Amino acid sequence: MNARIKSPAGTAVSYASRPDDHVVDRTVSCSRCDAVCCRLTVVLLPADDVPAQFVGHDERGLRVMARGADGWCSALDHERMCCGIYEQRPSICRKFAMGSAYCRDERAKYMFEPAKGIPLRVI
Ligand code: SF4
Ligand code: SF4
16 A cells, blocks of 8 residues: 555655554554544545535645644544544545554654643543
């Protein structure tokens, strides 16, 4: 698989570039996370059909999920800290695996950088 996934600062990366991504931590659960992966840049693919009000463009003109001033994706349900358009979420979000290397990286990063945003609960 060589799909672009959620990436910091709009940098496209590949699942194939992470040799440890097949290692999944089964103790990690989205239900006990403040959706920290939803602060990453999500590049939209042609087949994605997300509501127009949640679509923006990055500095290169690529269609991306828009983000709010707090840094989270504009489609996030802030009350439940989960995706507010789950059935219509972009393909990149569908591929972002709970407990994967990228997931663990984001959780670790935000756990130790609380000043970047609102206080996070990454249990
Ligand atoms: S960072 Fe991982 S655990 Fe947290 S919401 Fe995203 S996929 Fe789920
Ligand atoms: S579309 Fe949903 S899953 Fe994807 S980043 Fe936005 S809130 Fe998170």
